[in-house]
Amino acid sequence: xxxxxxxxxxxxxxxxxxxxxxxxIDLKNYLSKDLAEGNSRVYEEHARxxxxxxxxRPPRNRHEVAAVMAQQxxxxxxxxxxxxxxxxxxxxxxxxxxxxxPELNARYRQFAERPRFGSLTLDDSIAIPEYLSEVDIHxxxxxxxxxxxxxxVYAGARYDIGSFIFGRGLRGPLxxxxxQTGVNFLKSAMPDLAPRRILDLGCAAGMNTLPYVDxxxxxxxxxxxxxxxxxxxxxxxxxxxxxxxxxxxxxxxSTNFPDESFDVVVSHILFHESxxxxxxxxxxxxxxxxxxxxxxxxxxxxxxxxCRTPFDQFMGDWDTYNNNEPFWGSFLFDVDAxxxxxxxxxxxxxxxxxxxxxxxGKFGYWALCASKAGESK
Amino acid sequence: MSSLADDSSTTPVAPPVVPKGLxxxxxxxxxxxxxxxxAMAVATEVSVMHDRLDTVARLAGTGKPFTMADIDAYIxxxxxxxERAKWRKxxxxxxxxxxxxxxxxEAKQAELKKYAEFVDLLGRAD
Numbered sequence: 129x130x131x132x133x134x135x136x137x138x139x140x141x142x143x144x145x146x147x148x149x150x151x152x153i154d155l156k157n158y159l160s161k162d163l164a165e166g167n168s169r170v171y172e173e174h175a176r177x178x179x180x181x182x183x184x185r186p187p188r189n190r191h192e193v194a195a196v197m198a199q200q201x202x203x204x205x206x207x208x209x210x211x212x213x214x215x216x217x218x219x220x221x222x223x224x225x226x227x228x229x230p231e232l233n234a235r236y237r238q239f240a241e242r243p244r245f246g247s248l249t250l251d252d253s254i255a256i257p258e259y260l261s262e263v264d265i266h267x268x269x270x271x272x273x274x275x276x277x278x279x280x281v282y283a284g285a286r287y288d289i290g291s292f293i294f295g296r297g298l299r300g301p302l303x304x305x306x307x308q309t310g311v312n313f314l315k316s317a318m319p320d321l322a323p324r325r326i327l328d329l330g331c332a333a334g335m336n337t338l339p340y341v342d343x344x345x346x347x348x349x350x351x352x353x354x355x356x357x358x359x360x361x362x363x364x365x366x367x368x369x370x371x372x373x374x375x376x377x378x379x380x381x382s383t384n385f386p387d388e389s390f391d392v393v394v395s396h397i398l399f400h401e402s403x404x405x406x407x408x409x410x411x412x413x414x415x416x417x418x419x420x421x422x423x424x425x426x427x428x429x430x431x432x433x434x435c436r437t438p439f440d441q442f443m444g445d446w447d448t449y450n451n452n453e454p455f456w457g458s459f460l461f462d463v464d465a466x467x468x469x470x471x472x473x474x475x476x477x478x479x480x481x482x483x484x485x486x487x488x489g490k491f492g493y494w495a496l497c498a499s500k501a502g503e504s505k
Numbered sequence: 506m507s508s509l510a511d512d513s514s515t516t517p518v519a520p521p522v523v524p525k526g527l528x529x530x531x532x533x534x535x536x537x538x539x540x541x542x543x544a545m546a547v548a549t550e551v552s553v554m555h556d557r558l559d560t561v562a563r564l565a566g567t568g569k570p571f572t573m574a575d576i577d578a579y580i581x582x583x584x585x586x587x588e589r590a591k592w593r594k595x596x597x598x599x600x601x602x603x604x605x606x607x608x609x610x611e612a613k614q615a616e617l618k619k620y621a622e623f624v625d626l627l628g629r630a631d
Binding site: 142143144147150151152154155156162163166196201202204205206207208209211212213215216217219220222226262263264266267269270274276277280282407449450452 | 518519520521522523524525526528529531532533538541542545546549550553555557558560576577578579588590593594597601604605607628
């Protein structure tokens with residue numbers, strides 16, 4: 129059984145829902161482990177020979193593999209099952225949150241009226257970037273941006289339990305493996321780092337923000353996102369867990385914080401859900417916000433820069449075409465993140481791009497870390 | 506557009522149930538994909554029902570009376586959770602058995618041809 133650590137804002141899952149989610153997690157495991165290998169066999173036995181017969185050469189890239197794999201019955205059935213699994217768990221978590229939404233919204237109100245640790249600043253005039261408003265990422269109806277009222281926490285609450293299930297329970301009981309990975313990376317790479325102010329960009333429900341509060345108790349921690357619902361939930365969740373974080377509704381491409389106002393700026397899975405132009409803007413904003421000697425650290429899905437074959441890249445690209453992740457493939461395979469960082473003003477020699485292991489060592493996230501020139505004060 | 510409010514009349518606004526964008530067609534006919542969606546939803550509920558029946562059986566096994574609330578409140582311990590996980594793995598293998606029969610259609614065709622020849626031979630023997 130996959131158990132998420134309980135806190136006053138976490139949607140309660142009844143016995144039926146727990147059973148449903150356990151099955152859907154195991155279904156995803158079965159599809160992505162036991163049955164995914166069949167695609168490789170189908171490719172070697174059928175798709176590649178068919179392509180070679182037609183073109184007198186093997187496929188050169190993931191797009192050519194896609195064209196020929198799309199004709200394979202096994203791959204099509206597997207994809208249909210994968211998509212169905214995604215829809216079933218999204219639907220189940222949505223219904224779970226919806227049935228208790230009035231209580232969750234009321235709990236948010238209680239925390240928001242008497243915050244004891246942090247703060248929340250919303251701005252309903254914020255312009256939502258088109259790359260977020262035009263797509264429901266991960267096939268979640270309404271996505272991160274759904275806002276059903278002044279006290280609504282639906283999008284944040286659904287994201288908290290949904291991402292735990294999507295991650296098959298592997299992100300830890302507080303669903304914060306990315307934040308923990310970022311902290312581990314910084315502690316290991318820069319043991320003397322003592323930031324006074326930390327900013328988390330695109331924090332969503334705030335799960336990955338809180339590890340920085342624990343790791344750097346003397347720092348003032350801020351977190352921003354464009355989603356009001358996610359921020360309400362994140363604020364109430366942080367209050368419930370007694371962690372001081374100052375949340376505000378802002379676009380990470382251009383914030384209202386003064387120049388050089390943070391010593392550390394981090395993000396978690398922000399990049400692969402944003403446009404190429406936005407990624408460049410994030411880097412530039414980081415450079416503007418960082419104090420001299422300050423550090424930016426971005427964690428994201430493991431970029432498949434090591435995927436050697438066109439077939440591996442094709443499989444890695446599945447979410448782009450089947451799970452409403454329009455920037456997934458280009459982030460994994462096409463974007464030169466280091467170049468974007470250099471373009472934003474970070475010195476090439478200050479940049480580290482690698483796979484950062486999770487605290488349990490079972491997994492790794494892509495990490496890009498860079499320091500702003502100058503001596504930290 | 507339909508919404509989750511269909512389940513709850515107490516919430517005035519409800520999230521949509523279908524994400525933006527056109528759903529990819531995988532199986533050649535959109536109805537086949539929809540049928541697969543229905544089949545997998547049923548398969549999910551079978552697993553849910555299995556767990557509930559398992560709960561009832563275990564509560565009954567204690568020999569003490571129990572109520573609906575006891576069934577709803579039951580949390581499996583590690584041993585029960587592990588047994589249920591094992592059941593789900595075996596269930597998934599049975600449920601998705603056809604996926605394993607997809608490979609080597611040429612070999613299957615050869616077997617089929619051999620079988621047809623065998624049946625033909627039997628017919629001629631009459």
